[in-house]
Amino acid sequence: MNTSMKPLIELKNITKTFDDQQILKGVSLNIYEKEFLTLLGPSGCGKTTTLRIIAGFDEADDGDLLFDGIEISKLPPYKREVNTVFQKYALFPHLNVFDNIAFGLNIKKTEKSVVQQEVEKMLRLVGLSGFENRDVTSLSGGQQQRVAIARALINKPKVLLLDEPLGALDAKLRKEMQFELKKIQQEVGITFIYVTHDQEEALSMSDTVVVMNDGYIQQIGSPTDVYNEPENRFVAQFIGESNIIEGKMIRDCLVFFDDFEFECVDKGFKDNEEIDVVLRPEDIDIVEPQCAKLQGVVSSIVFKGVHYEILVETKYRNYLIHTTDYHEVGRAVGLTFGPEDIHVMWKSF
Amino acid sequence: MVLCFAFFYVPIIITMIFSFNSSKSFANFTGFSLRWYESLINDSEILSAVGVSVSVAVIATVVSTILGTITAIGLSKSRKILKEWVLNINNIPIMSPDIVTAIGLMILFTSVKLEKGYFTMLLAHICFCTPYVITSVYPKVRSVDVNIANAAMDLGATPFQALTKVIVPMIKPGIYAGMLLAFTMSIDDFVISYFVSGNGVENISMIVYNATKRINPTINALSTVVIMTIFVVVFAVKIAPVIAKQQWFRRLSVKIPLAVKRVFLFASCAAVVFSLIQFGGIYRGGTTKTLKVYNAGEYIDESLLELFEEQFDCKVIYETFDSNESMYTKVMSGEKYDIIIPSDYMIERLAKEDFLQPVDKSLLDNFDNVIPAILNQPFDPENQYSIPYFWGNVGILYDSTVVRESDLEAGWEILRNPDYKDNIYMYDSERDSFMIALKALGYSLNTTDKSELDRAYEWLSEQKRLVNPVYVGDDVIDNMVSGYKAMAVVYSGDAAYIMSENENMRFYAPECGTNLWIDGMVITKDCKNTALAHDWIDFMLEDENAAVNTEMVGYSSPVEAVYTEISQTVYEGNEAYVPRQDNPKDEYFRYQDPEIKKYSAELWTKVKTQ
Numbered sequence: 030m031n032t033s034m035k036p037l038i039e040l041k042n043i044t045k046t047f048d049d050q051q052i053l054k055g056v057s058l059n060i061y062e063k064e065f066l067t068l069l070g071p072s073g074c075g076k077t078t079t080l081r082i083i084a085g086f087d088e089a090d091d092g093d094l095l096f097d098g099i100e101i102s103k104l105p106p107y108k109r110e111v112n113t114v115f116q117k118y119a120l121f122p123h124l125n126v127f128d129n130i131a132f133g134l135n136i137k138k139t140e141k142s143v144v145q146q147e148v149e150k151m152l153r154l155v156g157l158s159g160f161e162n163r164d165v166t167s168l169s170g171g172q173q174q175r176v177a178i179a180r181a182l183i184n185k186p187k188v189l190l191l192d193e194p195l196g197a198l199d200a201k202l203r204k205e206m207q208f209e210l211k212k213i214q215q216e217v218g219i220t221f222i223y224v225t226h227d228q229e230e231a232l233s234m235s236d237t238v239v240v241m242n243d244g245y246i247q248q249i250g251s252p253t254d255v256y257n258e259p260e261n262r263f264v265a266q267f268i269g270e271s272n273i274i275e276g277k278m279i280r281d282c283l284v285f286f287d288d289f290e291f292e293c294v295d296k297g298f299k300d301n302e303e304i305d306v307v308l309r310p311e312d313i314d315i316v317e318p319q320c321a322k323l324q325g326v327v328s329s330i331v332f333k334g335v336h337y338e339i340l341v342e343t344k345y346r347n348y349l350i351h352t353t354d355y356h357e358v359g360r361a362v363g364l365t366f367g368p369e370d371i372h373v374m375w376k377s378f
Numbered sequence: 379m380v381l382c383f384a385f386f387y388v389p390i391i392i393t394m395i396f397s398f399n400s401s402k403s404f405a406n407f408t409g410f411s412l413r414w415y416e417s418l419i420n421d422s423e424i425l426s427a428v429g430v431s432v433s434v435a436v437i438a439t440v441v442s443t444i445l446g447t448i449t450a451i452g453l454s455k456s457r458k459i460l461k462e463w464v465l466n467i468n469n470i471p472i473m474s475p476d477i478v479t480a481i482g483l484m485i486l487f488t489s490v491k492l493e494k495g496y497f498t499m500l501l502a503h504i505c506f507c508t509p510y511v512i513t514s515v516y517p518k519v520r521s522v523d524v525n526i527a528n529a530a531m532d533l534g535a536t537p538f539q540a541l542t543k544v545i546v547p548m549i550k551p552g553i554y555a556g557m558l559l560a561f562t563m564s565i566d567d568f569v570i571s572y573f574v575s576g577n578g579v580e581n582i583s584m585i586v587y588n589a590t591k592r593i594n595p596t597i598n599a600l601s602t603v604v605i606m607t608i609f610v611v612v613f614a615v616k617i618a619p620v621i622a623k624q625q626w627f628r629r630l631s632v633k634i635p636l637a638v639k640r641v642f643l644f645a646s647c648a649a650v651v652f653s654l655i656q657f658g659g660i661y662r663g664g665t666t667k668t669l670k671v672y673n674a675g676e677y678i679d680e681s682l683l684e685l686f687e688e689q690f691d692c693k694v695i696y697e698t699f700d701s702n703e704s705m706y707t708k709v710m711s712g713e714k715y716d717i718i719i720p721s722d723y724m725i726e727r728l729a730k731e732d733f734l735q736p737v738d739k740s741l742l743d744n745f746d747n748v749i750p751a752i753l754n755q756p757f758d759p760e761n762q763y764s765i766p767y768f769w770g771n772v773g774i775l776y777d778s779t780v781v782r783e784s785d786l787e788a789g790w791e792i793l794r795n796p797d798y799k800d801n802i803y804m805y806d807s808e809r810d811s812f813m814i815a816l817k818a819l820g821y822s823l824n825t826t827d828k829s830e831l832d833r834a835y836e837w838l839s840e841q842k843r844l845v846n847p848v849y850v851g852d853d854v855i856d857n858m859v860s861g862y863k864a865m866a867v868v869y870s871g872d873a874a875y876i877m878s879e880n881e882n883m884r885f886y887a888p889e890c891g892t893n894l895w896i897d898g899m900v901i902t903k904d905c906k907n908t909a910l911a912h913d914w915i916d917f918m919l920e921d922e923n924a925a926v927n928t929e930m931v932g933y934s935s936p937v938e939a940v941y942t943e944i945s946q947t948v949y950e951g952n953e954a955y956v957p958r959q960d961n962p963k964d965e966y967f968r969y970q971d972p973e974i975k976k977y978s979a980e981l982w983t984k985v986k987t988q
Contacts (some may be wrong), residue, residue: 084528084532085531085532086528086531086532105531105536105537106528106531106532107531107532107533107534107535107536111532112532112533113528113529113532115523115525115528115529116525117522117525119525119526119528119529120529121526121529121530121547121548122548123544123545123547123550132530132533132543133533133534133537136533136534136535136539137534180533181532181533184533184534213415349799360595
């Protein structure tokens, strides 16, 4: 993202406590115009609370919330230029599709003909033309989701907040909707703040991924950044699968683990500092034992469709490896990886 | 299932059929007529009660629905522990008997010195209706997704708009159910209204209850109207959604919600206007002289009330009770009246408890008109506190076509003659029944000797074994008009009425003595305007008024000239209208010692359950 731009929304050291439990322990985040930003983390990490604070349903205990440079913490939800798509859609069951979508405009007492026009436009956008008079309760989950999006977008918000909007859909539909959401975002050209616990969803749609855990932001970065260069053990584990190995930084570009020294590309650590090493399963190659420093025995192999998932038992640990080659269980193998495949992280606390 | 429905609906259908009966009887259908509907329309007391019932119900429904809905919504947002507690507390008034709520409210209103009347009744109804609304609305609120309100506000609705445009429409079914419950609860409430109302404000239930002393088919007509109204409402509620789903109707229905709204608005306005009139009435009542009279139900010709108001330029607040005991309870709870008309033994009790003011006979021009034989009786020597209102005795009413004259010589013993097995009505009243047994045995009916009571108990249980009498209340009147049984123990005034309706009936008081009774007018200690109270007593003793009254009610007038006149004209040859005054064995009831009362009550229970 273009960080020289002025952020649209700024969160500064936001904290929030519910029933003696601190949900947010100081969250700071900048969100930019037209950005697709995802708050990613396991349940209870504070991502939804962050979203609700931006929407105005909850108020932060402490910290600042700026919208276009103006403090909006005390502003009620109906005065904020954001709209929300809720987890279970929260459609109004007593209204039909048309009236659900028109709700925001009707509240503003918009002229009837304009409402008609806008609703039709929205229905077209979400692909539900002709559904105007349908009962919302008679729609499928995906259709309800589209209505919820249309209902939120008709108010022309500067930011659309989406709280696990695809959580209730089946896998196939979810994929379709991911694609569609991205398309809609590009069409309307506004900021999306998207909450999910599904890392794949986060990686495939977002411009920026914010990984959260335990009330803190763990890492902010592009999908490739957070995948390839996780900042700590939590991010590495949460985003994709990985081998995390405790080790020591001998000096810049030289790391020690599992009895051997390996060349790497990481710098900036103290000499002999305790660190964690991340090796993504697809970055490890299986070779003949004599060609590698690390040696072990194949202990299991599972076919995953595109690749095999192989576990290799070495002296200190099992390595998880993704490869397209088949290796028999019990076979002695060697493991290799290049310097750029090794990612060194600060030890997490 | 058919049987079940028959069980539900037969009573209702019978009520409806008899509302079209041309005669007063509930037993024989003598022909179709609308006279009871006519008298319903002309009965200002019933009409004003309908007004009270409906306006209280409408206002209470609206207020309790709003209160209950807001509470339910608020509750769903509060903490779990609070929620559970409030819901449990909310259930207490629903589950507890009405009488407990009623007494609680009555004590509350008395203790905060709120004058009982329309306003207190309205408050009480709001109070007992609200829990029902909460109970029916709360589950609906619970079922609403927590994010619905957020979604509305997110889309630009203020919290109030979110409530009115989203939450309320979604929980509408619950609100309607609550409204319906509240309305039915309010409109048919008797117990609570009875205790918290005052100053002559009565609703339909209270009128009906107090009117059961006398058969009054107007009540049937009223019931029929009420049932039809309910039927129409239920029909509308059930059928309307079905019709609304029809396509042809949808096209028409655009304007219907508006019409419904208007009707509702109109009803509310009407109710509010009515209640304002009620308040206004009380207000006006405060500026002129008022007299509060408490009398037994169906015990006056009500035209006399208006006449008195006219003559003395005052307002009479007239209320009725169903028994001396319930009157006593209400008076002791702090309800204030100027004039009460209790029976002899109750007069003695009230005087003993220092509740009455002496009557100043020098203020009563017509006191000399009273039959001397019914004055100066042991329950109130010198008539210090009471002036007779009606009087009479108790005797046996018999069907002269069935009962042999010769059998009558046995006196009360005829009630144990096995020839009349299953053919006798007795009063379901401990004191009246023991009176008969004691007199049959030659004792005083005010005996305090437990062995005499034991003997009386044996007499009564033997009677039950021999003739198996049916123990009844005021329904004896209509049953005897219809001639269902050969004999019945009745009050002379009721007998006079029955005989005027059924010429086969005769009345006789056994020689071995019976119960003489007098209902008297007394002035309470609470009475401020004693001059007006005396005017009232004097007014009731005036020849003309006493004549109107005795003709309407059927009991014997205490005014000598009227008594003589009526006994020779309207009730000529009607031995029940002329209770004997010369048998030394006849006695008045005295106030009973509580221990004796309890003892005989226990014996009476044993008789009935043996």
